[in-house]
Amino acid sequence: MTQSEQKIATSPSSARERTRAPARARLARILERLNEGGSISVTDIAQEFGISDMTVRRDLAELERDGLLERVHGGAVGLKRGPLEVIDDAEPAFEARTRQNAERKARIAQAAARHVAGRKAIAFDLGTTVLAAANAIVEAGPDPQLRAFSNSLHVGMTMARAGIATYMSGGLIRAEEMSLTGKEAVDGFSRYYFDVVLLGASGMTAEGVFDYSPEEAAVKSVFLQRSAERVLLMDSSKFRRISTVLIATLSEISTLITDAPPPPDLATVLASAGVRVLVADPSHLPERSLE
Structure with missing residues (x-):
């Protein structure tokens, strides 16, 4: 389990999601996409899971509260940590x-x-x-x-x-x-x-x-x-x-x-x-x- 996944698993908001596999999978996938490319869009995630933009925004808000990403217009970016790669x-x-x-x-x-x-x-x-x-x-x-x-x-x-x-x-x-x-x-x-x-x-x-x-x-x-x-x-x-x-x-x-x-x-x-x-x-x- 990655550090990000461990943080999701132990966060208060994630405790509510443990009984909802689809939501937990979305959160993990959002973080995976950020690790792959540095940013994600609301539209991309909504299309991937067949859910509404509003649901995606709630997911992003939850991950932002847990300190795992930063929301921007239309999506989210990974947090800037340390020097540039x-x-x-x-x-x-x-x-x-x-x-x-x-x-x-x-x-x-x-x-x-x-x-x-x-x-x-x-x-x-x-x-x-x-x-x-x-x-x-x-x-x-x-x-x-x-x-x-x-x-x-x-x-x-x-x-x-x-x-x-x-x-x-x-x-x-x-x-x-x-x-x-x-x-x-x-x-x-x-x-x-x-x-x-x-x-x-x-x-x-x-x-x-x-x-x-x-x-x-x-x-x-x-x-x-x-x-x-x-x-x-x-x-x-x-x-x-x-x-x-x-x-x-x-x-x-x-x-x-x-x-x-x-x-x-x-x-x-x-x-x-x-x-x-x-x-x-x-x-x-x-x-x-x-x-």
Whole structure:
């Protein structure tokens, strides 16, 4: 039994639940979801258990009273304990990342496709969430005049196969990511301007946005500098996480599209930096803005 489960089992409120297995299972599952990704939404839990939003909010209130989570708009986040978690310098394999938090990434991708509909020049960064967004744009039926720009071979093939005018740079192929990097890649994209860039990253703190590779960070910087709108696609498991390279301060990001509200401390600095936060709705209704 984990420490969180022990605390639930010994708390006064949990004593009332011991005779109600479904409620006890919900509480344990909520904590499990927080441990997996750092945040949960009321809608997700309601759909998973087939219960009302009001019942979920009562569960969250109970766990908050027991000191096991912190409620935020639309859901809850795990309590911040100790220093920020530092991600290992070794980047997880692309295929493994594709399977991680796949449902969250799909929701973010759908929201991103809606957000950039009608844009004529879109830069696509690297990463599994950006690739999911490229697929969502293709499935939605892109504007015939759309031009796609990317240093991701995965994205390039996805867009080109759909008949979209696709531009890529030269450069060294980084086999792990199937990405084009180096001076040739940077120089190649420095000639263009974009309506919007869809950006991926490995973590975010109040300091800014992080990723693993210094080589790829140089291309990200060009996309950021040359794009009218800079949209970060990031699932909530990456909040309060840092990695090898600081690729942008929060003020350099225009819009964050995510699957759950950021924790309060991060939400405050995002608002101060002027970042618009869009939370992808699991029912695929128009995403909620936290402005």
